[in-house]
Amino acid sequence: MPFFCVGRAWRISSPGPLRAAGLFAATLIAVMVGSLALSPPAVAQSVVLDYSEATFPATGIKAEFPRRIIVTAGGQRYILAALGSGTRRQLGFKVYEAVIYAQEGADLHDPHRALINGAFAKHLVLRFARDTAGNKVRQAYEQGFSRVLKDPSPGLLRDMDSLLAYFTDGLSSGEAIELTWLLGEGLHVFLAGEQLPTIANDELARAVMEIYFGENPVSRSLKGDMVRFVGHD
Numbered sequence: 499m500p501f502f503c504v505g506r507a508w509r510i511s512s513p514g515p516l517r518a519a520g521l522f523a524a525t526l527i528a529v530m531v532g533s534l535a536l537s538p539p540a541v542a543q544s545v546v547l548d549y550s551e552a553t554f555p556a557t558g559i560k561a562e563f564p565r566r567i568i569v570t571a572g573g574q575r576y577i578l579a580a581l582g583s584g585t586r587r588q589l590g591f592k593v594y595e596a597v598i599y600a601q602e603g604a605d606l607h608d609p610h611r612a613l614i615n616g617a618f619a620k621h622l623v624l625r626f627a628r629d630t631a632g633n634k635v636r637q638a639y640e641q642g643f644s645r646v647l648k649d650p651s652p653g654l655l656r657d658m659d660s661l662l663a664y665f666t667d668g669l670s671s672g673e674a675i676e677l678t679w680l681l682g683e684g685l686h687v688f689l690a691g692e693q694l695p696t697i698a699n700d701e702l703a704r705a706v707m708e709i710y711f712g713e714n715p716v717s718r719s720l721k722g723d724m725v726r727f728v729g730h731d
Contacts, residue, residue: 558585584723
């Protein structure tokens with residue numbers, strides 16, 4: 499039995515009309531604002547994700563997640579293992595199941611700190627349990643960034659806006675946001691199975707991790723659940 503399901507590899511695909519419009523708007527914003535800043539705007543960069551056949555069940559939704567992921571980018575292959583998952587709830591409703599993956603061999607003695615500052619590949623998945631409007635996703639990230647960033651630079655603000663613009667159309671139940679952080683490359687973004695232009699900003703990627711694993715996380719119970727496998731392999 500093959501270890502990885504090649505048929506489930508995610509490659510750049512052609513977006514539907516609604517997401518194409520959102521992607522065009524996001525790219526236009528990045529280019530327009532980028533012309534006023536020194537750092538480069540989002541750029542297209544191919545990444546392939548391959549998933550293991552071995553899975554584990556979600557804690558709060560009816561879903562299975564792969565135990566391992568292979569990330570291929572720039573001729574390099576990274577094997578990442580799931581550290582755990584947890585359900586984000588608001589007002590008693592399930593919003594999404596979050597899973598974090600870390601490169602095998604990473605030092606996870608202090609997993610939360612390592613996921614923010616460690617020099618290894620990371621992959622975050624948010625699979626939505628209900629239809630969620632784009633403004634709700636944007637608002638959640640805006641609140642998260644406001645908690646972890648006290649004095650962001652103009653370049654970081656521009657790249658935050660580029661990321662938030664990707665969520666304009668929202669997500670349907672079962673769809674996922676996937677964010678791959680490869681140090682030196684920034685965030686590789688997948689939305690509902692479509693790869694969007696990479697946001698080449700490691701500071702932004704670090705801020706995203708801090709939203710979930712920092713001192714003031716989006717949810718303390720989620721922060722713990724997402725590393726529940728660490729030390730139990």
